[in-house]
Amino acid sequence: MKKASFLVPALVISLLISGCWFNPVLPLDGAATNDGIVIMNGGASTISILDIEEDTVYNDIAATGVYANQIRMKNGKLYCVNSGSSNITVYSTSSWAPESPISLPFLSNPMEMAFVNDSIAVVSSLLRDEIYKINLNTKTIIDTAAAGDAPAPIVVSNGKVYVANTAYQPLSYSYGQGTVTVYDGETLDSLSTLQVGTNPQGMAVDASGNVHVLCTGNYFSEFGAVSIIDSQNDTVTATVNVGGSPGSIAIDQLTDIAYSASWGAGVVSYDTESGTVLNDSSFTKGGVCVMVDDESIVWIASWSNDKVYKYNQEGSILDSLIAGDGPQRLLRIKK
């Protein structure tokens, strides 16, 4: 009897050790489409796909690096810039399988990337005050150029690279003079430096090639404004006061309307031609990211409740979908 009482639990243990109860179960959230919206979930460090036709989100289909900051698409590949892990993770949009990442210098804290052409990209490094020219085929850095103070947003327009320098002063938690450095897209030679508002956190290019620089402000006494740069002669031609502390900007090139989103406040839109503010912040819910698709639908990512909201141009809500933890960036992709 004593032996039996000893052997039974020992048998149970043996079964457990053999893994019968402890095999990992990883049910991925279904097959994902490659025609929809890519959601970068900052909290979960994952990628989700929103199927526009089915109004369905396939959550957490791939893992990003640490502190993912931006996503970009080129030639059927998704690129995710990871500040914490100082790399760019690469995914095939047909299978969403991760490829080998692009390694960047240790503690470079990359913030954003932009494509110069099909095989060349540029990346901003917040901590090293540099930008890197990347060969996307070899996944290597082929050139480095000095940037301004704490560069973050980066776009390409008219063959030139525009990098916004936030001038963040980490020791005093303050911001210096915001600037935009303009580089030759081929040689990375610095062409000019322009003064913009405080704390430029976002950039977008309108249909005319003008660069809209979203300056968030210092969160306390200076508020949101957009500096518009004419990319023909690289001068700041206008400033639009959007208010709040917006962190994301998107431009609908069909309607020439720009949208700037503030967390906890709302979305403000303005005419990119005239610079006229079209609505107050009650237009839609606020969010950490705003994106406009090719049907002029406005999509907003809300980190606080893990939702992605769908609005029409009039500001009427069409749908809301649950994303992964902390949706932070949205990107329209097509087959």
Place this chain on the structure above:
Amino acid sequence: MLFAGFTMTLKKILFVLFLIISLLIADQNVPVKGQILDTSTQKPVSDVSIYFSDREQGTVSDSLGSFSLSVQTKNMNKPLIFDHIAYRSLKMTPDKLISLNGERIYLQPALLAYGENIQVTASRSPLSIKYSPSAVEVISVDDSRTTAKLSLSHMIDMSPSVGIKDYGGVSAMKSISLRGATAGQVLIMLNGQRLNSPQNGEVDLSLIPAASIERIEIVRGGQSALYGADAVGGVVNIITQDNHIIQDHVLHTSFESSFGSLATYSAGGHLNFSHRHFSFTLSGSYLSSQGNYSYLDNWGDRHIRENNDSRSLQFYSSVKYAKAKSIYRMTYLFNTAERGVPGTLAPVYLSARQWDQRQSFQFHTVVEKGVHSLSADIDYDRTWNRYVNDEMLVPLDNKYLTQSPSFGFQDRMDFGNAARITWGLGANYNMQETLHYDTTFSRLSTHGFIMDESKIVFHNKASSSLILQPALRADLHSDYEMAVSPQLGMLLFPAAGEKLSIRTTMGQSFRAPTFNDLYWPRDSYAVGNPDLEPERGLDWEAGMRYQPSAETYCELNYFYRHVRDMIIWLDHAGFWWPENLDAAEITGLESVYHQTLGHNLKMDMNYTFLNSVNLSHSESEYGRQLPYRPRHTMNMSINYVLKKCEFSYRVKLVSKQYVDSHNTELHALDPYSLSSLSASFPFVIRNFTLHLETGVDNLFNTDYRTLKDIPMPGRIWNISVKIDFNSKQKEFQQ
């Protein structure tokens, strides 16, 4: 005539006197006294019942094992019985007892039934587990085993419902989770002195010196009715080595050293000296580890985890004076450590360093008088911490100093089965200096509590009995609202013999907002919230214990906890502050099984099922499993003794764990099983004993993690040696 009458009267008087004197001589009492010690540990044994078989006379040994009895001369040849539940009974006549010069009696430990282990935490006074309505585990540290290589987390991680979050490596930070409660919701104490940091509420288990630990008591479930703040998930009370008081002077010394994987070596020594009523203990140890190890990253590539070295130095001393019914004891503990902090897989920090220092002083006294057992404690705890990291966006050089003096008084009144009332008052002052910001925060807490233990024996056919344990505590704090914590425990023995017991406990508990929660200075990323209220927990548990014999023990527990007003740091577009927001519900089952076969083979196993549900306000998190709470955890150990050589095998199985509140499958930690093997060989050479011990942890080189993006080392081996010197005893042993 007159003279004749006087003579008659005188004769009568003389006769009466003769009778009286004869009676007095016949019933003359002889004082019999002595001290009772444990044969193996040579520690005093208290609460030994000493009586004659007819129960006409008897007494009980005190906390020093001492007793005295006034024995009638007619009883000097009757056997006196020495009886204690944990020891084999001894019979000895008072005549023989007096013939022993030292008047010292040694009792041999019986095969101790599991439930009869004595603990002090669940009732604030000595009580066997068997009579505790709470779920209790006592982990004793074998004196003969080497301890310099052991960590506190290593000692407790096989206990039911205990989980350890390990940041990787020998001396990396380790924190506890108990019944699904976070590290800040588990109260950690050192001899009853609180160790939870007022800064962040947690305790780094890797900084608790293992060499001085005698036993660890783990009380599972909310215990705020006895201990106030932070005891939401339970209490872990670390009891340091008590001094061995023996009347003649005795010197006991030991030295130990170990070396093993990760270029780790340690050395330590222990000294215990006692003379009459005084005793003195001093122990110290040094540990150094190069710490680097190989691991697989998230992409399957192998790397070396660098900047993982550590060095630590620990001292413990204790002075004790014990006489009759009073004890005075002073302890001092010091430890200092320096270590690299490599961070996660990304970002990795190659030069970040951390320094920690702790000093704890405690004065403890117990005086027994009549039904009263009065005790008082004066404690002082000081921690200093520095973290340097120049690889971040904002280079850090953070320095923190915390100081916590406290005072406690307790009176236990023992009225037998009718009532054992314990009440107490205390005050605790916490101060934190954030040296790099030049800010100081402080909190004064005062408390009062009362607890009763009553035993009701039913005069029914089964002679069943019921123990009731109501308790109530009120805590007043200078910087957040008062907390009142009631608790009621009940324990039913359905039948005589007390082999089976059914128990239940219900109560409320709370976790204090930390200084970080309340006062984090406003910077670019975060700010504290001074309006926070404590987290509240409502507990209910029920269970049964069954011990048909000393060899077999089973325990089954069900527990339920609802936590509300959870303090959650919320991210508002990159700016964080804490709020009382979410709620959670945790239910679980624990089963414990011990089996001994003969004198050679012993098996312990326990299994915990945990269902932790997030009741968050967030639609995407509601109903999900809480992070880092595995549903299934199982521990098993087998010990086999062959001619004093001991072999043990331990295995721990942990199911999948989510690492975020969304239960993101991609990042969930894989289930794992960890095995370890150890063997110890004692050699007796003249008047010293040499213990040789070797062991392998993570025997099958499993790649596993207990935290996201923190890789754990693979197989680790260790060899240690301990030399034990002890002065010879010429005493009577059974």
